[in-house]
Amino acid sequence: MTGLRMLAGRYVPGLLASVIVAIAAHSLASQYQAPVMLFALLLGMAMNFLSSEGPCKPGIDLAARGVLRLGVALLGTRITLEQIAALGWHPVLLVIASVVVTILLSMLAARAMGFNVLFGLLSGGATAICGASAALALSAALPAHPGKERATLFTVIGVSALSTAAMIVYPVIARAFGLDPIQAGVFLGGTIHDVAQVVGAGYSLSHETGDTATVVKLLRVAMLLPVILAATMITRARGGHESGQRPPLLPWFAVAFFGFAVLSSFGAIPPVLRKAGTDLSTWCLITAIAALGMKIQLKELTTVGIRPVLLMLGQTAFLAAWVLGMLWLAR
Structure with missing residues (x-):
C-alpha cells in the first residue's frame, strides 16, 4: 500500500497536468474547429515550466512515453480486414506504394539536405501514414539521438498545420480534376495527414466520398505496424534505445496494435468496446502530445531554420501529386 502511495505521489501530479492540458485542448479544438493535436502542443509548450525539476516531471515523462504507447496500441x-477488402486491390496497392515511396524519398531528401536520416523517416512516416499519431508512434520506436524530441515536436506541428490546409484545398483539387466520388475519396484518404481532417474533407463533398476517404485513411493507419517494425530494426541495429539496451524486434505497443486489429476484424471486440478503444486512443495521444509540448521550449523551434519546413512541404506536395497521378493513370 505504501508503495502504491509512493508511485501515485511520484506520477499523478504530472499525469494530471497532462490530462488537464489535453481536456483544455479538446475544448478549444471543438469550439474553433481546429486540430486538437496542435492545440495540445501549443498549450503544452505554454506550460513547459512544469517539466523542469519538480513534482510534475516524472508524470510528464510517463505521459510522453507510456501513455503515448498505449494510445498507439489502441489505434x-x-x-478491420473487412474494411480493407471492401476497397478492392487497386486502392490497397496505391496506399502501400505511396507509403513506401514517400518514406524512402523522404529519407533520401533528408540526407541530401544534411539532416539525420531518421528525421526523414519520422517526417516522411508522419506524412505518409497518419500525421501526428504516426509521428508519435515512430518517435517511440526510433533510437535516441540529440534533438529527437525537438524533431518530433516540429513534425507534429508541421503535419497538423499542413493537414488543416489540405482539408480546405484538396476538395477543391478533387473537383478541379473531375474525380468521381470514389476517386475523390481515395485521393483525400490517401493524402491528408490526420484522420479528423480526412473525415472533414471527405464528407464536405459527399457521403460516399467521406466513407471511402475514411476507409482509405484507416488503411494508411494499418501501415503503421510494418513501419514501426522497420524503425525498431533500425533501433536494434544502432543499439540506441533510451534504455541503453536493444529493444525487442516488435515493441509491445506494435504487437497490441496488430492484436486489436485482428480482434476487430473477427468481431471479437463488441462495437461499444471498439468505440471506447478509439476514444481512449484519441485521449491518450492528446495527453501524450501535451506532455511532449511541456518538455520542449518554444525558443528551441526558432533554431530549426527553413530547410525542415521545405522538407515537409516537399513531402506533402509529392504525396498529393503521386496519388493524383496514379488515379489519373488508372482511369
Whole structure:
C-alpha cells in the first residue's frame, strides 16, 4: 500500500497536468474547429515550466512515453480486414506504394539536405501514414539521438498545420480534376495527414466520398505496424534505445496494435468496446502530445531554420501529386 502511495505521489501530479492540458485542448479544438493535436502542443509548450525539476516531471515523462504507447496500441481498434477488402486491390496497392515511396524519398531528401536520416523517416512516416499519431508512434520506436524530441515536436506541428490546409484545398483539387466520388475519396484518404481532417474533407463533398476517404485513411493507419517494425530494426541495429539496451524486434505497443486489429476484424471486440478503444486512443495521444509540448521550449523551434519546413512541404506536395497521378493513370 505504501508503495502504491509512493508511485501515485511520484506520477499523478504530472499525469494530471497532462490530462488537464489535453481536456483544455479538446475544448478549444471543438469550439474553433481546429486540430486538437496542435492545440495540445501549443498549450503544452505554454506550460513547459512544469517539466523542469519538480513534482510534475516524472508524470510528464510517463505521459510522453507510456501513455503515448498505449494510445498507439489502441489505434488498432479502428482497423478491420473487412474494411480493407471492401476497397478492392487497386486502392490497397496505391496506399502501400505511396507509403513506401514517400518514406524512402523522404529519407533520401533528408540526407541530401544534411539532416539525420531518421528525421526523414519520422517526417516522411508522419506524412505518409497518419500525421501526428504516426509521428508519435515512430518517435517511440526510433533510437535516441540529440534533438529527437525537438524533431518530433516540429513534425507534429508541421503535419497538423499542413493537414488543416489540405482539408480546405484538396476538395477543391478533387473537383478541379473531375474525380468521381470514389476517386475523390481515395485521393483525400490517401493524402491528408490526420484522420479528423480526412473525415472533414471527405464528407464536405459527399457521403460516399467521406466513407471511402475514411476507409482509405484507416488503411494508411494499418501501415503503421510494418513501419514501426522497420524503425525498431533500425533501433536494434544502432543499439540506441533510451534504455541503453536493444529493444525487442516488435515493441509491445506494435504487437497490441496488430492484436486489436485482428480482434476487430473477427468481431471479437463488441462495437461499444471498439468505440471506447478509439476514444481512449484519441485521449491518450492528446495527453501524450501535451506532455511532449511541456518538455520542449518554444525558443528551441526558432533554431530549426527553413530547410525542415521545405522538407515537409516537399513531402506533402509529392504525396498529393503521386496519388493524383496514379488515379489519373488508372482511369
